[in-house]
Amino acid sequence: MLATAVVTAVTTPAVLLTVTPAFAETQPTAGQSATQQAADDKPTIEELEKAAEEAQKAYDDAVAKQKAAQKAMDLAFSDQAPHAVAAKAAADEAAAAKAAKEAADQAVVDAEAELDALPETATEEERAAAEEKVASAKEAAAAAEAAKAAADEKAKTAADAADDARVAAAQALTDAQRATAEALEAKKAADKALADARAEEDDDDDGDDDDDEDPACVPATELTTVASGLPSKIVAGSTVNFSVRVTNGTDKTLDKVLPFVYFHATDKSGYNVVDEYFDLQWWSPDSSPEWTDVVDGGYAGSISPLKAGAHADVKLRLKVDAKAPAGDGVAFIAGDYVNDDDTCGGNFFTEYEFDVLAAGSKPGTVDDAKPGKTSKTKPAAVPQGGTNGTLANTGSASALPQLAAAAGAAVALGAGAVFVVRRRNADSAS
Known part of the structure; x- marks a missing residue:
């Protein structure tokens, strides 16, 4: 499972069920003290x-x-x-x-x-x-x-x-x-x-x-991940440079923070997925001296540690194959964290919608893609290419059981992301 999916499926099920009706509160009967009544009801x-x-x-x-x-x-x-x-x-x-x-x-x-x-x-x-x-x-x-x-x-x-x-x-x-x-x-x-x-x-x-x-993974809305410089229109055959800023708004140091970035797109029909034309790489002065591939549905490096109130930037480079057809796309940005004591969690996905233009297009002046809604419900499926990007790949396998248990079926993106770009098609057609 994708560790990031934990933040879209975590609820607070702390349902403490009584194990027997004998635990119910009762009033002491006449002639009995409350202590005696409690002892009898035990x-x-x-x-x-x-x-x-x-x-x-x-x-x-x-x-x-x-x-x-x-x-x-x-x-x-x-x-x-x-x-x-x-x-x-x-x-x-x-x-x-x-x-x-x-x-x-x-x-x-x-x-x-x-x-x-x-x-x-x-x-x-x-x-x-x-x-x-x-x-x-x-x-x-x-x-x-x-x-x-x-x-x-x-x-x-x-x-x-x-x-x-x-x-x-x-x-x-x-x-x-x-x-x-x-x-x-x-x-x-x-x-x-x-x-x-x-x-x-x-x-x-x-x-x-x-x-x-074991401590559980929890939603952490104080951990924010914001994309900067991602254009709202991307021409097939071009390379786009942008960054993701991760900010620790909590009151404690997070030992390892893992930014998550995933791109999904379809052609204009809305049901032909064209994700294979996207190649995403990350670079960070502290973590990777060279550009490193982001595996489909994986993490864009890690930040260790991130102090309370501090932020760090991860540079990203998106290459779009010239064969990519015109269509609609969405970038999902989120972040997870894992501490040395195995506590863990993360924030919810934020969507950045963009247009894919055919190779050779001249888009003119292009604004940055704006953050859309925050997805507090899961994207519903696994991205093509498998469930890469787990904590097992980051060296923190000890927290994986808690993340997997909390994540539920919110493994990241496929069909759920298709709905996002289809919604864009429907909105633009209306």
Whole structure:
């Protein structure tokens, strides 16, 4: 999982469930002191053992459901998923319909050329035949145009349905992971209540293991990541230099800060992803003396440490292949941190939208891309190229379990990012 995804999925599930109705507050009955009433209401060891057993079973069930949800999401994002197969078939039909329309349009051009080329000595029959050929070609071209429009609509509908299915699967996994986390909290509460009761009974206070619990990853809105110099229009075949400033607005030093930058784009259709034409590199005077590739969905280096109130800049260089088609894109900027004590967290994704212009375009004066909304919900899928950029790649593997547990299905970007650029297409068309 991408460590950055932790900030889009972290909730505060601190659901402390009572392990037995006997914990409920009651008023002392007549003739009893409050102390005596509390003692009478105190659950027995047997009741606590039963509660712990039920909590364990609920947790085991939640884990099983989470595994099933993970398997379902893996299938949903595979090429073998029914919606993926249907989307590909519809896209192939749209491509074939486009080719057929182009052929039909050419047939009209050829027929009209033949009509125009008739000599003055041509007979009425020859001229009528040529005119009939033009009319037939135009009729066929109109039919091909209608077929192409229908095929395009079918392809768009299938692509949207595939995205919806992927998002639903990702959301189901997020819900399952949240349920597992809540069940784990309930299990811990039940186990602790039982251990405390046994310790009290044995006058031995060595049963509380919760002090060693691993710290959790948390959202950190005080950690900000802001892009500077990223243009709102990028021409295919060009190289863009910009920077990301990471600011530690917390009141403590963060031992390792990891800026996250990911670019996603589609062509003008809105459903053909063209991310493969983007090549992103980073450079920092403190971390890397040379330009270093940013793996798809990975971190743009690291800053170690970043003191409270301080900021640091990471230089970035984006190369866009000249073959990239015109379209719409979005850059996702965020940041994570990991401390030496394994506490960790990060901020939410900020979107920077931009236009991709065809090679050779002359955009004129171009303003910087402006930060858009902050995504407090996950982009819903894994970017093509895999789930690189994990803490395992940064040398801080000890924090990975907490990050993975908190991240849920918010692994970064694919289908969710597609929605962003599709929304731009819809907004520009309206």
